[in-house]
Amino acid sequence: MKFNRIEDLDLDGKVVLTRVDLNVPTDRGQVTDTTRIDKIVPTIRAIQDAGGKPVLLAHFGRPKGKNVPEMSLRQIVPALEEALGEKVTFAEEAVGGPAKRAVAAMHAGDVVLLENTRFYEGEEKNDPTFAASLAALADVYVNDAFSAAHRAHASTEGLSRLLPSAAGKLMETELDALNAALGEPVRPVVAVVGGAKVSTKLDLLANLIEKVDHLVIGGGMANTFLVAKGVAVGTSLAERDMAGTAKEILEKAARTSCAIHLPVDVVVAKEFREGAPSETVPVDACPEDAMILDAGPQTVEQINGVFATCKTLIWNGPLGAFEIKPFDAATNACAQEAARLTRDGLLTSVAGGGDTVAALNQAGVAGDFTFISTAGGAFLEWMEGKDLPGIAALADARQ
Template identity: 75%
Template sequence: MAWKTLDDIDLNGKTVLVRVDINVPMENGVVTDATRIEKIVPTVKDIQGKGGKVVLLAHFDRPKGKVVPEMSLGHVKTALEAALGRKVVFGSDCIGAPAQAAIDAATGSDVVLLENTRFHAGEEKNDPALAQGMAALGDVYVNDAFSAAHRAHASTAGLAHLLPAAAGRLMEAELRALEAALGAPQRPVVAVVGGAKVSTKLDLLGNLVSKVDHLVIGGGMANTFLVAQGVEVGKSLAERDMAETAREILGKAQAAGCTIHLPVDVVVAREFKAGAANETVATGACPADAMILDAGPQTVAAIRAVFAGAKTLIWNGPLGAFEIEPFDAATNAAARAAAELTRAGQLISVAGGGDTVAALNKAGAAGDFSFISTAGGAFLEWMEGKDLPGVTALG
């Protein structure tokens, strides 16, 4: 779909309402990870460079429509000023007189930060009156919060229909990367889907088998597919009641010409703890008293071969219990192989989801991927083929 960028709208002399995601972790009133704040800096500076006044709209935590002082965005003001190198003027509401007063008080390169949009019950209900109240404060709307784009809220969807709207630089980069990965990708396309349960990724798997050439399934969900094929997995995590669903996905993949790759060898242990005694066995040879905790070296070699023949990779979820050694080996090895091919210019690699980002960082591979999405839910819904209200509203 087409969407406008900062280059398509005249921002000179305009008050620009910018929806951002600065829902950062905090401890004792101090931001412990400012990554999300740092990511919005290019958008803020570009708008100011084009003569616009920046007014930030954001949510923080889950106050459920009530004013909760510890969830005030005022707590991130200091970290925001440090990242932007700008004075931040804070408004004690996101609509009405307090918001307008903050906007009027900002001069020069000052940035305005308005209070938590979720302090209003109407935010999560996409209340038209709340959206109108926000729209009254500005001339242009910019959405730079892809991570909140799957929610039809007043500040992500409603507001976008009331003012000239565009994607910020972070949103633009995310949308371009996703379009390159699934919209109009270079083929062959391979997707890696891992994690614990098939049941949480049914829509994802159903959409991917019709879009990709190869689907690598790992983690606990691979065990469910093995069970569906009559393979015994001992005490491994497996959703045995999902076996029929797994068989349906396998059939759908075959009909679509998508090759599904399951482990051919596995690392098994009797207990789930770091450094547990373990052995590598063929997939069908898991002892009755053991559990599968990682894919084995033959499986990794097969995955590397699939990556080597691919042009595009989409990754969501680890291949094993990556949090504890030595059951992070398959995820680490596959991630490094993808990073190496990306670095060599042979692969476009896009990854997303909380566990995925943590796993790729742990493997030291994240920096070489073409694009890492920190969006979580929005990334997953995009992979599932769903429309994202916050993106659709920009079209």
């Protein structure tokens, strides 16, 4: 996919509406995690270095088109100023007089933050009139919020149709990484998909089967596939009513020459709690009164063997109940091997999804993967092969 980057546009002296993700966790009006704020700093700096004046657009929470004081972006300003090391002017509205005055008063190097876009009904409706009101504030539009790109909102999609548009630095990095993983990957490609339920990842599995050479299935999802193959899983979490669908996926994988890898040994316990007595058994030897909570060491060896033969890895979801020891062992071991191969330049590794990020952090390898997406829903929809409105609009703007 081709799209404009900041360097492709003339920003000198221009007001640049910049869509960012400031939907950060707070406690009593104080930001508790600045990760998303820190990630937008390179884009703001790039705009300033090019002579542009960044005007930040963002949503916060779900006010549903109403002005909800506790969801005001004003509370984000101190953390944003600290990250940038400079003053940020806050406009009490996203459109209208306060926004126009704040933008008109800008000098080179200034940063303005507009109020929560979701305070306006026109935002989530992608209303052309609201989008035009936003566009009237600026000369150029930069989208740096991949995490919101799966929403066709005025600030994520509508503006790209009205102003010269480009991807911000964070968006650029995300798109380049995802293209390397699924768009034009170096083969062979392996995908790891874990999690609790097959039913929530049907579109994902269907798309990956046609795109990857190996598909490793773990977590509770694997149990449903085992049931489909006639393997008894005791009291394990499994969607037994999805067994037919799982069988269809296995059959489709065989037709597309995608090798599916399921556990060959498992760690079982009678209780789902930390430190519960457990044992490792062959996959077909789960006791009737026990549940599968992790993949076993033979499975880890098998998965790591697949990693060694591949050039690209996509990872979404843990291999076991990683939140509780000792059922994090398989996820940790495979993540650490993927990280080693990445450090050695043998593997391009891209991961995403809430549980995935938490699991890789727990394994101590998040910094070693080629790229980790924190975009959540947008990352999953991309993996599912769906068009993301915000991205499609950037691609159209390039043409």
